[in-house]
Amino acid sequence: MKEKIAKFVRVITVPPVLASAMLVILYCSFGKEFASLAEVLMGILCLSIVPVCAYPIAGLEKNRPDTRENQRRIAFILNLAGYLIALIIGITMKYPKMLVSIFWAYLIAVLILTFVNKETHLRASGHAASCVLPYLVLSYWMGGWSVLLCICLYGIEFWASVELKRHTIQEFLIGSLAAVGAFGCVWMAFGFF
Numbered sequence: 001m002k003e004k005i006a007k008f009v010r011v012i013t014v015p016p017v018l019a020s021a022m023l024v025i026l027y028c029s030f031g032k033e034f035a036s037l038a039e040v041l042m043g044i045l046c047l048s049i050v051p052v053c054a055y056p057i058a059g060l061e062k063n064r065p066d067t068r069e070n071q072r073r074i075a076f077i078l079n080l081a082g083y084l085i086a087l088i089i090g091i092t093m094k095y096p097k098m099l100v101s102i103f104w105a106y107l108i109a110v111l112i113l114t115f116v117n118k119e120t121h122l123r124a125s126g127h128a129a130s131c132v133l134p135y136l137v138l139s140y141w142m143g144g145w146s147v148l149l150c151i152c153l154y155g156i157e158f159w160a161s162v163e164l165k166r167h168t169i170q171e172f173l174i175g176s177l178a179a180v181g182a183f184g185c186v187w188m189a190f191g192f193f
Contacts, residue, residue, distance in 0.1 A: 005160075039099055083107040098141070105183050113129055135153065
């Protein structure tokens with residue numbers, strides 16, 4: 001029973017779903033002050049749809065013995081591509097500051113994760129980072145009830161990832177810290193709206 005619940009939690013808290021939910025919630029709450037509908041849809045495309053393409057692409061290489069690691073590698077590449085494209089479009093098309101700051105935070109988070117995973121003996125969870133970032137953004141801009149909800153979601157997600165042995169406690173926490181670091185970098189460099 002615990003395993004079924006953990007799998008359900010992992011499914012409903014996948015990073016593309018949380019990124020899309022974050023953008024929709026902010027759009028519904030702040031309207032044009034946050035972004036236009038077209039800008040939100042472009043954000044969903046780059047932050048959610050491009051990264052989720054890693055699963056079908058990895059599935060094309062069925063004969064690889066390291067399927068999960070190959071999936072992680074492709075996911076990192078597509079995350080980086082999607083986040084970079086979002087930021088370039090956001091800056092060149094002069095998207096609102098709120099949305100562009102989110103694009104910056106996502107790009108910095110994936111750069112931190114790439115550095116940690118490639119250049120250190122540590123392994124950071126990309127899943128954790130990509131889920132913590134929307135929680136931080138929503139807590140910052142929405143405040144109140146959203147802070148408590150995001151803390152609860154984080155706790156449940158942490159439990160599910162460790163329960164299913166998708167990540168160790170250390171991997172999940174390091175991934176979470178990558179998101180906190182990215183969020184902090186953007187806040188210090190640009191401030192938030």
